[in-house]
Amino acid sequence: MNLQQLRYICAVERQGLSISLAAASLHTSQPGVSKQIHLLEEELGVRIFERSGKRLIGVTAPGRIILAQAKEVLRDVQNIKQVGTEFTNEITGSLSIATTHTQARYTLPKAIKKFTQRYPQVNLHIHQGNPTQIAAMVEQGEADIGIATEALARHQGLVVLPCYQWNRCVVAPPGHPVLKEKPLTLKALARYPIVTYDFAFAGRSLINQAFEAKGLKPNIVLTALDSDVIKTYVELGLGVGLLARMAFEPARDKNLRMVDAAHLFAASTTYIAVRRGMFLRGYWYAFIELFAPHLTRAAVDKALQTPSPL
Amino acid sequence: MNLQQLRYICAVERQGLSISLAAASLHTSQPGVSKQIHLLEEELGVRIFERSGKRLIGVTAPGRIILAQAKEVLRDVQNIKQVGTEFTNEITGSLSIATTHTQARYTLPKAIKKFTQRYPQVNLHIHQGNPTQIAAMVEQGEADIGIATEALARHQGLVVLPCYQWNRCVVAPPGHPVLKEKPLTLKALARYPIVTYDFAFAGRSLINQAFEAKGLKPNIVLTALDSDVIKTYVELGLGVGLLARMAFEPARDKNLRMVDAAHLFAASTTYIAVRRGMFLRGYWYAFIELFAPHLTRAAVDKALQTPSPL
DNA sequence: GACGCTTACGTTCGTCGTAACTATT
């Protein structure tokens, strides 16, 4: 067995069970890949891929396990290479962040700006997704760091660090009657059509819980995947918006008025997550600290439970 | 980078930073090992080992991380090979269990007997140690399964499953006054010299807590690493023994009398642990179920959170 | 001077690419 063979089987799976595509993606010849896979299967004594004659049509039961382990191996190998570059070249590399719209749009920019100034040679990638996708991306090694409010903590393979707490607010066009409800109550809110986040997002379950606890049924007329869509429809007069406090910017949102709703719903916590056992480049720590100043390198290392031997 | 290079650096570390010994242990030539290590260091751009001239005298900071990751890789590769043998040859292989004296001596034998009858071709190893050592062995991959009452749950890298609960008992030579204390109380017990487990073991902390809660200071005259030593010294009249209920066997321990102490101390739970992300051979599941019948394959898989795709 | 690591060199084996072949759709 060698690393190349593991790369080959992973590529074949990734390319939809095509040896030709896998070979192309790895810039090598198709017969080479074919042969190495056969050699590996022979050595292990099991077929990894199901075949119909000569075509690959699926993954066998042992193949699924082997592929999962092979990915682990390749990730760790990647980690070892990272260690090399970290110690020879601290300031170059890449950082791939998976996050939600709200974070990407309203809370990350400040940290990103400082980061790119300080590490201009780091290649930064930001992937947008819902919390479940984000957790999966970090767990699979497709993203280095995940930032989201939900779902992260449920994953065993992730180390999750709390960043900050936030509350919700209600927005409406100027003159809307909800703005005169003082103090604003859930009961009052339930009388208006509501525009808020999709269920997969940002503590949406907390919103439902708060209404349910009072025996109220909110009239949710539109659920969106991001704060900007919510604001757009509120401006159109579709209803009152219920969104993250940090997503309201008085300077920009001149067509809207905001009422704090911190007293109506439980606060949500935004977390940052990295894969357990991952080697963290120095600038990863730097980014985390820029985003959440209390998460110093020491604090992160402690949470990783495997104190960095640096 | 290739797997051989990773095997080499791990062997060098394991053999106490000796390239010659590492080469010997891997049945290869010493110059080959030397060269591959240099090639790896060159490729990564960092020194893994500290050198004084030509001798290895230590591990560098990046080297420590690289070695840790390399061990991960080799474990996963081992796992892949296991998958092969599991599917071609379900009944042969090896199983390495790390456990404490009390488990090895009193609770495991029944399961082991059934297991060896059912899987005569499985090579069984039992390593004895204290709970901390057991957790470390499983986490490092030196043992496949760990069984102990403490310490396991604190390790992130382990999946821990509860097996059974047990209580303590007091033993003393026939005619000893403690046997007439009815009902037996902590206060009464505190009047006698006590022989019990070392602090690293078997809920020893629970014993201290129970006494402390009543403001009592037990007179512990001897702490032992195993139940047999405790019984031996109790037979010699050194004091009363406080040990696990299952460690008292009326048929064997004819020179001792036992009083149940379940009402005096909180019950302890014995756990079984495997490394997270490990591929479990079929007979591992069988062993676990023989030891703790409620831990069926389905129950174990569920706890592993990564449902076996078998 | 003995031990331990490195360099040098030649052989062997494994890997990869091209080309021809075969099977599936």
Added chain:
DNA sequence: AATAGTTACGACGAACGTAAGCGTC
């Protein structure tokens, strides 16, 4: 007939072992 995978073969390169060299202790 076209597409996808396998077999065959030859060239290159990597890895290993032996032998000699060099630096430490």
